[in-house]
Amino acid sequence: MIFAMPVDPDMSPEKPTPGRPESSPPPAAGVTPNGNSGATRDTLDLPAYIGKYKVLRRLGEGATSDVFLALDEFHAAEVAIKRMRSWGSASADNRQNDYLRHFYTAEASLAGRLQHPNVVQILDAVPDPASPYLVMEYVAGVTLKHFCRSDRLLPLDQIVELGFKCAMALSYVFRLGLIHRDIKPANLLAVLDAQGQVTDVKVSDFGSALNLHAESTQVQRVGSLAYMPPEQIDGGDVDCRADIYALGAVLYHLVAGRPPFDAPNQMALMHQIYHQAPAPLQGQRGGVTAELEAVILNALAKHPQERYADWESFGRALSALVVNQQVPLARLYEVKDSERFNRLRELEFFADFGDVELWEVVHRARWQRFPEGHALYKRGQEGNTFHIIAQGAVEVFREGTRVATLGKGTSVGEMAYLAPNPDLRRHSADVRVSQICTTISFTPESLGQLSPECQHRFDRGFIQVLVRRLHAAHETLAHPRRIL
Numbered sequence: 001m002i003f004a005m006p007v008d009p010d011m012s013p014e015k016p017t018p019g020r021p022e023s024s025p026p027p028a029a030g031v032t033p034n035g036n037s038g039a040t041r042d043t044l045d046l047p048a049y050i051g052k053y054k055v056l057r058r059l060g061e062g063a064t065s066d067v068f069l070a071l072d073e074f075h076a077a078e079v080a081i082k083r084m085r086s087w088g089s090a091s092a093d094n095r096q097n098d099y100l101r102h103f104y105t106a107e108a109s110l111a112g113r114l115q116h117p118n119v120v121q122i123l124d125a126v127p128d129p130a131s132p133y134l135v136m137e138y139v140a141g142v143t144l145k146h147f148c149r150s151d152r153l154l155p156l157d158q159i160v161e162l163g164f165k166c167a168m169a170l171s172y173v174f175r176l177g178l179i180h181r182d183i184k185p186a187n188l189l190a191v192l193d194a195q196g197q198v199t200d201v202k203v204s205d206f207g208s209a210l211n212l213h214a215e216s217t218q219v220q221r222v223g224s225l226a227y228m229p230p231e232q233i234d235g236g237d238v239d240c241r242a243d244i245y246a247l248g249a250v251l252y253h254l255v256a257g258r259p260p261f262d263a264p265n266q267m268a269l270m271h272q273i274y275h276q277a278p279a280p281l282q283g284q285r286g287g288v289t290a291e292l293e294a295v296i297l298n299a300l301a302k303h304p305q306e307r308y309a310d311w312e313s314f315g316r317a318l319s320a321l322v323v324n325q326q327v328p329l330a331r332l333y334e335v336k337d338s339e340r341f342n343r344l345r346e347l348e349f350f351a352d353f354g355d356v357e358l359w360e361v362v363h364r365a366r367w368q369r370f371p372e373g374h375a376l377y378k379r380g381q382e383g384n385t386f387h388i389i390a391q392g393a394v395e396v397f398r399e400g401t402r403v404a405t406l407g408k409g410t411s412v413g414e415m416a417y418l419a420p421n422p423d424l425r426r427h428s429a430d431v432r433v434s435q436i437c438t439t440i441s442f443t444p445e446s447l448g449q450l451s452p453e454c455q456h457r458f459d460r461g462f463i464q465v466l467v468r469r470l471h472a473a474h475e476t477l478a479h480p481r482r483i484l
């Protein structure tokens with residue numbers, strides 16, 4: 001049996017809806033994101049508890065559910081609780097309940113499975129007979145819908161960065177056999193810092209997800225029309241390129257302040273999605289380059305075969321915009337997260353690291369760029385910082401003579417880091433940058449703050465470095481002529 005759900009047109013993203021978090025003004029410094037004050041409906045009809053969780057306030061609502069901020073008192077941790085609406089109530093019609101059950105089941109089946117820094121974690125699913133609910137990681141922020149209005153647009157380089165992170169997150173999700181099918185601004189949560197600046201993004205709401213590995217019946221024709229590709233409206237087979245289209249539509253909206261297609265009714269909107277090209281982006285906002293426009297419009301192609309074939313190629317195209325400076329960069333010398341992630345993936349040292357650990361290194365390591373001639377280490381100096389060279393090269397000098405040139409993927413200073421006694425922590429050589437250089441550095445303290453899994457990967461990486469050195473030293477001793 002196939003369930004057909006009337007699609008949510010979601011056609012009024014610019015229309016403010018009182019009380020919805022995404023339509024409230026940007027949080028000012030020091031204000032808790034998503035916060036509300038006063039006895040609005042947000043506080044009036046709050047349940048005191050949902051299960052063991054103490055409800056603090058309403059975070060938002062979607063087509064199927066209410067979402068609350070709640071406290072897990074035992075763990076003293078804040079969580080987000082998504083409770084299905086009108087489940088089992090005598091007045092609710094049965095068809096509606098069937099839909100809700102499918103949305104809940106789709107999401108509940110993912111509890112504990114989604115482990116990615118840019119995907120909202122589903123911690124638990126509680127099949128309460130009256131109204132089942134999901135317990136999720138709480139994301140302090142607003143949804144990207146907040147930044148879809150023309151008076152609140154984000155800088156272009158930030159939009160591209162957010163797009164890259166979503167692409168990598170959805171690539172991970174796709175590798176688990178899932179197609180999200182409802183990528184839209186209201187389902188992408190922006191993480192805000194205390195100043196109200198966007199620092200990260202997390203994909204959420206897997207209620208419409210299609211599990212390619214599942215045997216059971218799944219709901220067809222779900223999603224939000226404004227961001228939906230033609231093949232999904234048709235109700236035909238979809239693959240990851242349907243989500244690629246939807247993310248393209250979200251990026252278009254974030255850049256232009258309006259969605260790629262907009263019409264007063266569903267029929268007209270569908271007609272546009274099938275037959276019309278989106279309005280060019282370049283005329284709509286200063287700073288949009290032909291390359292940026294081409295990337296977004298490629299994702300929005302009508303036929304899946306004309307779009308990026310997979311998330312990797314879409315991600316590569318997005319990060320290339322930043323690396324090649326085809327978007328105006330707010331801070332020119334900053335090493336952007338997309339660039340960091342891609343550089344790490346190219347380095348042999350990080351070959352064994354999974355996505356989660358790679359993002360940890362993106363965020364936790366110190367990333368620096370050094371000009372030619374810069375002294376990374378001086379002989380005799382004590383230190384415990386080690387560097388992994390992500391780009392460029394350094395030269396090693398002993399007694400004024402160059403003894404080695406180290407390039408991308410090699411590490412320097414790790415002996416001082418691994419050294420059991422202070423004597424060995426003194427640098428025995430001068431190390432100078434010979435080609436403009438980006439390094440990833442850690443100290444024992446900063447490395448100690450990484451997850452055990454990530455530290456374990458570093459230890460393995462260093463063991464390999466040491467074995468290689470030992471082998472080289474052996475060769476030198478055994479065959480001195482060969483080396484000399």
Ligand SMILES: Nc1ncnc2c1ncn2[C@@H]1O[C@H](COP(=O)(O)OP(=O)(O)O)[C@@H](O)[C@H]1O
Pocket residue numbers: 021022059060061062063064065066067080082120136137138139140141143186187189204205206207
């Ligand atoms: N983990 C979370 N942390 C903070 N806010 C959330 C979280 N999950 C959802 N929300 C808020 O609740 C709204 C509805 O959640 P969503 O999962 O999209 O429900 P629906 O499936 O009903 O659309 C979101 O648009 C967002 O404003």
Ligand SMILES: [Mg+2]
Pocket residue numbers: 062063186187205
């Ligand atoms: Mg939603």
